[in-house]
Amino acid sequence: xxxxxxxxxxxxxxxxxxxxxxxxxxxxxxxxxxxxxxxxxxxxxxxxxxxxxxxxxxxxxxxxxxxxxxxxxxxxxxxxxxxxxxxxxxxxxxxxxxxxxxxxxxxxxxxxxxxxxxxxxxxxxxxxxxxxxxxxxxxxxxxxxxxxxxxxxxxxxxxxxxxxxxxxxxxxxxxxxxxxxxxxxxxxxxxxxxxxxxxxxxxxxxxxxxxxxxxxxxxxxxxxxxxxxxxxxxxxxxxxxxxxxxxxxxxxxxxxxxxxxxxxxxxxxxxxxxxxxxxxxxxxxxxxxxxxxxxxxxxxxxxxxxxxxxxxxxxxxxxxxxxxxxxxxxxxxxxxxxxxxxxxxxxxxxxxxxxxxxxxxxxx
Numbered sequence: 006x007x008x009x010x011x012x013x014x015x016x017x018x019x020x021x022x023x024x025x026x027x028x029x030x031x032x033x034x035x036x037x038x039x040x041x042x043x044x045x046x047x048x049x050x051x052x053x054x055x056x057x058x059x060x061x062x063x064x065x066x067x068x069x070x071x072x073x074x075x076x077x078x079x080x081x082x083x084x085x086x087x088x089x090x091x092x093x094x095x096x097x098x099x100x101x102x103x104x105x106x107x108x109x110x111x112x113x114x115x116x117x118x119x120x121x122x123x124x125x126x127x128x129x130x131x132x133x134x135x136x137x138x139x140x141x142x143x144x145x146x147x148x149x150x151x152x153x154x155x156x157x158x159x160x161x162x163x164x165x166x167x168x169x170x171x172x173x174x175x176x177x178x179x180x181x182x183x184x185x186x187x188x189x190x191x192x193x194x195x196x197x198x199x200x201x202x203x204x205x206x207x208x209x210x211x212x213x214x215x216x217x218x219x220x221x222x223x224x225x226x227x228x229x230x231x232x233x234x235x236x237x238x239x240x241x242x243x244x245x246x247x248x249x250x251x252x253x254x255x256x257x258x259x260x261x262x263x264x265x266x267x268x269x270x271x272x273x274x275x276x277x278x279x280x281x282x283x284x285x286x287x288x289x290x291x292x293x294x295x296x297x298x299x300x301x302x303x304x305x306x307x308x309x310x311x312x313x314x315x316x317x318x319x320x321x322x323x324x325x326x327x328x329x330x331x332x333x334x335x336x337x338x339x340x341x342x343x344x345x346x347x348x349x350x351x352x353x354x355x356x357x358x359x360x361x362x363x364x365x366x367x368x369x
Contacts, residue, residue, distance in 0.1 A: 009044060010036065015124035016075045020058055022360050023067045024150035031058050050076065067150070074144040075123050127357045130329070132211035139214075145356055146218045147250055151363045153196035153227035154291050156319075160193070167191025197319060199229035199366060200287055202277065204296035205261060206235045206268040212326045212354070213264070214254070216295050219359050221245045221253045230286055234273035234296070235263035240281070270300050270339050271307030278313050287317045291369045293362070295324045295353060298339030308342035315346040320369040324353035324362060 017032045035057040042049040051072055059068050123145070126138055134142060163170065166189055173188035201220045205213050220231045224245040233239045244256035258264065278287065292314060300307055315321055323343055327333055329352030335344060344350065349365065352358045 012122075012124045013039060015127060016054070016071070017058060018360075019075055019145065019148060020068065020071050022150065022363070023071050023148045025058065025064050025067060026060055027058055031060070047076070067148075071148050074148055128355050130354045131215045131326070132354070142215065142356060143218060143250070146215070146222060149219070149222040149360070149363070151223050151226050152367050153199060154367055154369045155194040156197045156289070158193040158195040161190040162193045164189055164191045196227065197369075198286070198290035199223060199227050200290050200292045200318075201229055201231045202274070202292065202294045202296075203231065203233050204235065204268065204270065204294075205233045205264050206299070207265045208268065208297050208299050209295070209326075210265045212295075216353065217245070217254055217257055218250055221250050223363075230281070232277055233257075233261050234270060235261075235266045236269055237263050238273040238276045239263075267301050268296075268299055269302035270296060271302045271304070271310055274307065274310035274314065278310060278317070282314065282317055287314060289319045291320045291322070291366050292318045293322045293324060293366065294343070294347075296339060297325050297327050298323075298335070298337035298343065300337070300339035304338040304342045307339055308346075311343045311346040321347045322349050322351055322362070322365060322369075323347045324351045326352065326354040328352040329354040329358055
């Protein structure tokens with residue numbers, strides 16, 4: 006038997022990635038609720054999560070999508086069934102490691118297995134996945150709901166607290182003839198620009214599709230700018246803002262002429278800074294470079310351009326899928342010259358590490 010708890014906790018993590026709050030108290034309530042249901046009945050599992058993990062009406066569509074992608078692709082009835090069955094034993098208790106397989110006499114739990122498999126899939130290297138696992142991963146990546154990093158706005162807006170707003174206060178006094186209450190103002194928050202530079206050279210081919218799907222999720226939610234780099238630089242922001250991920254990826258593929266080709270990161274970065282970055286795209290932005298660092302061009306040029314980028318950007322992250330493997334050492338020529346100009350070197354080889362990247366970008 007499979008312990009379903011990691012899968013259920015992973016489902017809560019997927020909901021958080023989809024934009025639901027899912028505080029620890031709600032997750033504890035969810036785990037307590039599923040102790041009293043039969044996990045083999047999809048409707049019971051659906052309603053246990055919906056009643057404990059959702060906090061407001063806007064959460065419901067996201068919850069439905071996440072449940073379908075996480076547990077099963079079968080269609081579910083949103084109305085609870087009129088279950089007149091006898092009280093069932095706790096499936097979770099029967100699946101705890103202390104219980105020996107076969108003792109409970111129950112059939113294997115498809116939903117529990119699916120949830121556990123999905124949690125394992127989140128941590129698997131994307132390049133090692135089978136075709137079916139990649140299809141499931143695509144569904145999970147469609148659930149990503151990245152939030153943009155925020156910065157202080159220059160203009161001050163009315164607020165309940167902050168500094169006194171004499172103009173609004175005096176305007177109300179003049180209208181009414183007497184001070185009713187003091188008005189305040191303070192600086193608001195605005196989204197900070199995000200720029201993604203995706204290496205689509207031959208050495209990055211196993212990850213290119215997943216990284217572009219990740220870029221699609223970020224571009225649609227944060228209006229990020231996305232460029233691909235190989236032997237040339239290509240802007241694919243417009244193509245990736247299409248709602249349908251398959252249409253967006255197909256349009257981006259048609260726009261990029263150098264898929265699985267060579268790597269000239271320094272030259273591509275120079276073109277980006279000259280045409281877009283210096284003019285404002287990279288200024289005070291959070292820039293993420295996805296590359297394994299195998300530079301076929303001049304590493305000195307890449308170092309110079311990384312220094313230019315660092316002076317313009319608010320933060321620069323380098324995501325290398327190979328950095329998640331045991332024994333990895335940053336010895337590639339591109340990584341060596343870029344390391345001193347970046348905030349962090351991150352791994353992007355799995356869905357879990359890409360979710361961690363979203364957290365780093367949001368906090369930047």
